[in-house]
Amino acid sequence: MTNRVYVAIDTPDLARAKALATRVRHHVGGIKLGLEFFCAHGQAGVREMAALDLPIFLDLKLHDIPNTVAKAVQALHPLHPAILTVHASGGRAMLEDAKAAAPIGTKVVAVTMLTSLDSGDLAATGVQGSAHDHVVRLAGLAQEAGIDGIVCSGAEVAAAKALWPHGFFVVPGVRPADAAVGDQKRVVTPRAALDAGASILVIGRPITEAEDPDQAARAIAATL
Numbered sequence: 001m002t003n004r005v006y007v008a009i010d011t012p013d014l015a016r017a018k019a020l021a022t023r024v025r026h027h028v029g030g031i032k033l034g035l036e037f038f039c040a041h042g043q044a045g046v047r048e049m050a051a052l053d054l055p056i057f058l059d060l061k062l063h064d065i066p067n068t069v070a071k072a073v074q075a076l077h078p079l080h081p082a083i084l085t086v087h088a089s090g091g092r093a094m095l096e097d098a099k100a101a102a103p104i105g106t107k108v109v110a111v112t113m114l115t116s117l118d119s120g121d122l123a124a125t126g127v128q129g130s131a132h133d134h135v136v137r138l139a140g141l142a143q144e145a146g147i148d149g150i151v152c153s154g155a156e157v158a159a160a161k162a163l164w165p166h167g168f169f170v171v172p173g174v175r176p177a178d179a180a181v182g183d184q185k186r187v188v189t190p191r192a193a194l195d196a197g198a199s200i201l202v203i204g205r206p207i208t209e210a211e212d213p214d215q216a217a218r219a220i221a222a223t224l
């Protein structure tokens with residue numbers, strides 16, 4: 001089976017990004033580039049990373065009015081990313097328009113509730129109830145909007161998949177048992193996330209900040 005780990009290359013340093021991706025490339029299935037990298041290097045930087053010949057997950061978490069998001073997605077066409085993120089809380093019309101604007105072959109996935117949040121953080125934004133209920137509600141919205149899938153933690157992926165069996169489920173906030181959690185709050189191990197139904201895993205610091213990133217990626221792959 002193909003490797004389902006996307007390594008999150010979160011750095012504004014292009015040389016470091018390339019060096020990291022080159023080191024781990026044989027033990028991951030793809031590269032995730034997010035806001036830190038994109039704000040520093042834009043489309044030219046993404047093209048340089050794509051030259052490594054791994055699928056690119058462009059994690060820009062777009063969240064704006066439907067017209068603005070659709071135009072932003074259109075502007076990304078030349079990159080033809082394998083996966084692109086938007087925020088589910090942007091609403092149904094925004095999700096529909098993002099999907100309609102995306103290139104054929106690009107999976108549009110909606111971030112439900114960031115893995116750095118818990119139910120207390122949710123309450124502070126005015127949303128009552130559990131993380132589980134919030135994720136399931138937004139998964140239903142994403143499914144109705146006709147996009148490809150969602151981003152959620154490994155704690156909710158089984159419930160989301162029960163609702164949406166053919167959805168594509170991206171799970172970040174993944175930590176090997178002995179790894180530092182950092183700013184993540186809803187974490188699971190790589191194996192548990194896959195067993196619960198994740199389509200792919202996003203793993204950053206446990207690989208990129210390891211003394212030997214290649215060995216860390218290899219060790220994670222061995223547990224899957």
Ligand SMILES: O=C(O)c1cc(=O)[nH]c(=O)n1[C@@H]1O[C@H](COP(=O)(O)O)[C@@H](O)[C@H]1O
Nearest residue numbers: 008059113114115151172173202203204205
């Ligand atoms: O969309 C994402 O990829 C994402 C969503 C989410 O809810 N939580 C989350 O951590 N991420 C991303 O996943 C990566 C996790 O990195 P580490 O915490 O270093 O493994 C980061 O690049 C985050 O931007």
